[in-house]
Amino acid sequence: MTNAEPKPRLVHTIAGGLLARYIRFVGASSRQTREMTDRFDAHAHHHPCIVAMWHGQFMLLPLIKRPQYAADVMLARHRDAELMGAALRRFDMELIRGAGAGGRRKDRGGAAAFRAAVVALSEGRSVAMTADVPGGVPRRAGLGIVMLARQSGKPVLPVAIATSRYLALNSWSRMTINLPWSDLGFAVGDAVSVPHDATTGDLEAYRQAVEASLNAATEAAYARCGADPARATPGLARGPAAPGLRLKAYRSLTALARPLAPLILKSRERRGKEEAARRPERLGRPSAQRPAGQLAWFHAASVGETLSILPLMSALTSRRPSLSFLLTTGTVTSAKLAAERLGPRAVHQYAPLDVPQYVRSFLGHWRPDLAVFAESEIWPNLILESAERSIPLALVNARMTKRSHRRWRRNLGFARPLFGRFSLILAQNEQLARRFKTLGAQTAVAAGNLKVDTPPPPVVAAELERLTPHLAGRPLFIAACTHEGEEAIVADAHRLLSQRLPGLLTIIAPRHPERGGAIAQLLTSVGLGVTRRALGDLPGSSCDAYVADTIGELGMFYRLAPVAFVGGSLVNRGGHNPIEAVRQEAVVITGPYWQNFSDTYQALLSHDAAAVVRSASELADTTYRLLADEAERSRMHARAGAALDGLSGALPRTVEALLDYLPAEEGVACAS
Secondary structure (H helix, E strand, O other): OOOOOOOOOHHHHHHHHHHHHHHHHHHHHOEOOOOOEOOHHHHHHHOOOEEEEOOOOOOOHHHHOOOOOOEEEEEOOOOHHHHHHHHHHOOOOEEEEOEOOOOOOOOOEHHHHHHHHHHHHHOOOEEEEEOEOOOOOOOOEOHHHHHHHHHHOOOEEEEEEEEOOEEEOOOOOOOEEEOOOOEEEEEEOOOEOOOOOOOHHHHHHHHHHHHHHHHHHHHHHHHHOOOOOHHHOOOOOOOOOOOOHHHHHHHHHHHHOHHHHHHHHHHHHHOOOOOHHHHHHHOOOOOOOOOOOOEEEEEOOOHHHHHHHHHHHHHHHHHOOOOEEEEEEOOHHHHHHHHHHOOOOEEEEEOOOOOHHHHHHHHHHHOOOEEEEEOOOOOHHHHHHHHHOOOOEEEEEEOOOHHHHHHHHOOHHHHHHHHOOOOEEEEOOHHHHHHHHHOOOOOEEEOOOHHHHOOOOOOOHHHHHHHHHHOOOOOEEEEEEEOOOHHHHHHHHHHHHHOOOOOOEEEEEEOOHHHHHHHHHHHHHOOOOEEEHHHOOOOOOOOOEEEOOOOOOHHHHHHHOOEEEEOOOOOOOOOOOOHHHHHOOOEEEEOOOOHHHHHHHHHHHHOOOEEEOOOHHHHHHHHHHHHHOHHHHHHHHHHHHHHHHOOOOHHHHHHHHHHOOOOOOOOOOOOO
């Protein structure tokens, strides 16, 4: 065994032996003729070489090994590979443990495996490996295999073997289980040699050559055994899964619950969470006419998602001037924001409750040409009914927490029919794209975070001018997007800070403005002088805490306060968007829970452009240090700008991707 391979566990040894017997049984029971199979001897002169195969298509490849030709196999380190490794040993094949990162930050042993493969080839042993990287784009050859060919001087030999009868698992690679009593086809593609002096630019051409040759070999193998490769090909017209029992039950229960919907809405109206005058919209009865021509429907949950969607709608307008927009949201605050910022070709409506009858009425009226959901908005009836009407579905700026992913994985009969009906999922990063793929997404790619490309939140000049004199000469600090439990911590930090910064004014902008009254009561109870923005009051000299419980003014408060604590991070809510604060030149402080914006915070922290605190005392100390050192604040802001610049580009990528799903405008010729 090579590359410090661990001793196999007994269970893997036993199961691997059974798998090896099964592989031999499939080969022995299957029919093959000269026409079905390439002659191995015709390619033996390439030995030692790099034998390339696709992930999911390697089960029967041990059958092609000849005793006189030594061969090692590169195998990943994860547990699932142990079974295959134990089987391969029964065919006298040595193992090289490790795999490429596939966009992950985690070291998966790829560098050590690369070195071991070079040594094996130099000693006269062929090396078999998959060309596509685990967790990456299936059926896309990676650069690792051509770099190995360049370093070793040995050619890449693409091979494929297929059976007429097989099972295809619903994995990212469409892992194929070959069945006995089949017709068997074996094919070898054109060998690809990579010169030692190939440049980085040349490697891409050789990578494409390996990919094309391996695809041709795979196609030939399936053709020779008379099998349809569609089920075994990732993303190839297999369609989404049918709804499982739980999803069918959800649809039935939501239909039966329709009589309760008005009662639920009335209850929410009494708490200020719904607009009574617009209740019919929630019941699928629109209050506006559908614009003529093409209509793109965007759905966002609340304010944060709406802010990331608005620039996307604007960018699409510049590319398709005749395109109209429907924006649906689910909260009163987002509706007010939409009323202030939507352009002339856009209409806002409340999203219908996810009841089949309401959804059908909604879709029958609006008849959108494209449906775009933001971030994590997954409403089963909206998705299934839209797909039933052949409306292309896209999920943009898509994200999913580890916890949510685990829940979805436990309910694949619920998840796969939903995620599989999206024509396109544009995730915020590669890791998230992989999560969506495991849930049945046909096309999930990393496009970046739209919020990085969002313009700074607007500032109403008149309000800024009116408020500024009341803050003159006072140290300022803002706690933004706070949740229940964090305001008490901020109050403690304020008391500690005010001992060192006389006249300190702390601005608290809660994530949910309707909590303003409760927050004011809490702050008053601990002895702070409080003024509420929602009541139209301005902070006087006796005001310690200014509760900014309004909508659409966060940009102004970020502009005023040089230091900003971004909430949802001292209590485990996953954090909130720090980009708005950076764009208004505020230095960011966060708690330890920022996983919802991991890419952004990792970039900021790696550039030393944000600070992490875990308690009221740490928040007070860090805020004091930053307020007292203007030069350091300036340096941190410059570093934050550089960090965000490295994450930009999601907006143009998303626009280009969505345009592919909109029908061409009348009178505009499609590009050939």
